[in-house]
Amino acid sequence: METVLSGIRSTGNLHLGNYFGAVRNFVKMQHDYKCFFFVADLHSLTTYPTPEDLHGNIKQVLAEYIAAGIDPETATLYIQSDVPEVSQLYLLLNMNAYVGELERTTTFKEKVRSQPDNVNAGLLTYPVLMATDIIIHKANKVPVGKDQEQNLEMTRKFARRFNTIYKVDYFPLPEPFNFGRDLIKIPGLDGTGKMGKTEGNGIFLADSPDIITKKVMRAVTDAGPTKPKQKMSEPIRNIFTIMEVVSSQDIFNYFLEQYNTCKIRYNDLKKQLAEDIVRLTTPIRERILEISSDEEYIGRVVKMGAEKARASASQTLHDVREIIGYRPFY
Ligand code: TRP
Numbered sequence: 001m002e003t004v005l006s007g008i009r010s011t012g013n014l015h016l017g018n019y020f021g022a023v024r025n026f027v028k029m030q031h032d033y034k035c036f037f038f039v040a041d042l043h044s045l046t047t048y049p050t051p052e053d054l055h056g057n058i059k060q061v062l063a064e065y066i067a068a069g070i071d072p073e074t075a076t077l078y079i080q081s082d083v084p085e086v087s088q089l090y091l092l093l094n095m096n097a098y099v100g101e102l103e104r105t106t107t108f109k110e111k112v113r114s115q116p117d118n119v120n121a122g123l124l125t126y127p128v129l130m131a132t133d134i135i136i137h138k139a140n141k142v143p144v145g146k147d148q149e150q151n152l153e154m155t156r157k158f159a160r161r162f163n164t165i166y167k168v169d170y171f172p173l174p175e176p177f178n179f180g181r182d183l184i185k186i187p188g189l190d191g192t193g194k195m196g197k198t199e200g201n202g203i204f205l206a207d208s209p210d211i212i213t214k215k216v217m218r219a220v221t222d223a224g225p226t227k228p229k230q231k232m233s234e235p236i237r238n239i240f241t242i243m244e245v246v247s248s249q250d251i252f253n254y255f256l257e258q259y260n261t262c263k264i265r266y267n268d269l270k271k272q273l274a275e276d277i278v279r280l281t282t283p284i285r286e287r288i289l290e291i292s293s294d295e296e297y298i299g300r301v302v303k304m305g306a307e308k309a310r311a312s313a314s315q316t317l318h319d320v321r322e323i324i325g326y327r328p329f330y
Contacts, residue, residue, distance in 0.1 A: 002140045003035075003140050003141070004034070004142070005141075005174075008039050011057050015197065015204045016195060016202075020186050021183055021185065023069070025183065026065075035076065036076045036139065036309065037065065039062060042087070043080070046120060059298060060292060062302070064288055067284050072305060082302065083309045085314050086313060088317055089135075093162070094125055099124070101157075102125060102127060107126065107150065111123050127154040130148075134152075135159050137316070139172075139174050141176070142174050143176070143177040152174065152176055159172070187238035187242070189201060192238075203215050205284050212278050213278065216273050217267075219239055222235060240255070243276070
């Protein structure tokens with residue numbers, strides 16, 4: 001069975017875009033592949049969170065992914081820093097990563113531009129740590145967005161380089177996992193573009209009904225259609241795109257008809273959309289709260305995840321040490 005792996009940023013709170021995008025596919029995939037999902041809490045130190053924020057964020061994203069349907073019994077759900085083998089393999093891989101190639105990475109160059117007074121070495125070697133995450137479980141497939149494609153390319157490069165240097169065929173070269181038509185793209189409600197945390201237009205699964213309603217009622221619209229079946233402007237098309245996934249077919253058809261006959265009132269459209277998003281997210285939000293307040297359950301899940309992840313990682317580290325030439329003297 002092929003192995004699939006994905007890293008979750010510790011500040012990666014789930015919004016509708018993630019929920020209908022990657023996460024729904026993760027939930028399906030857990031049964032067809034050997035899946036590893038982990039919170040990338042070592043990577044997050046490149047931006048210096050406070051200890052309280054770090055701990056709270058990790059707990060929150062774990063609760064959100066479980067509430068969204070990741071089953072910690074089926075998949076391996078773990079915290080990166082719970083697996084010391086990751087740090088060890090990272091050190092070894094760093095020896096075969098060149099400063100020049102790391103400096104040329106797009107994500108690094110972007111950080112140099114956006115935070116010139118905090119260009120730490122962790123940022124430079126971020127792709128090495130990410131490669132470690134992936135190859136330590138010999139993952140074959142990694143679901144990545146556009147922004148992470150180059151990092152995955154670097155992973156293949158490091159894996160291939162290790163195999164070449166030591167004349168082994170040890171690490172598989174991981175491929176991007178393409179969801180193809182299964183990947184529903186959720187737009188933002190601010191007129192153009194996709195929904196995203198960095199875009200600042202996210203409707204989060206953990207948002208209260210109040211907040212969701214406020215966010216939806218602020219959605220950008222236009223002056224309204226003036227002739228039947230007028231082509232929709234992007235902001236209106238975006239509202240309908242979200243409605244298509246969260247509302248019933250009848251409701252969607254009703255508003256489409258209202259639009260096509262120029263009778264639509266955007267306020268009613270938004271009210272309906274808000275109501276349907278709240279209906280969809282309420283049980284998930286309640287489940288998130290339930291999980292994150294159950295310290296004992298979280299503790300059990302994290303421990304189980306760490307044990308499963310370490311079993312896999314320590315096997316790899318053992319092999320790698322042997323390949324490199326660290327052989328036991330005692
Ligand atoms: N870099 C990824 C992000 O910013 C998170 C991540 C860390 C990751 N390690 C990974 C993703 C390994 C996939 C595989 O979203």
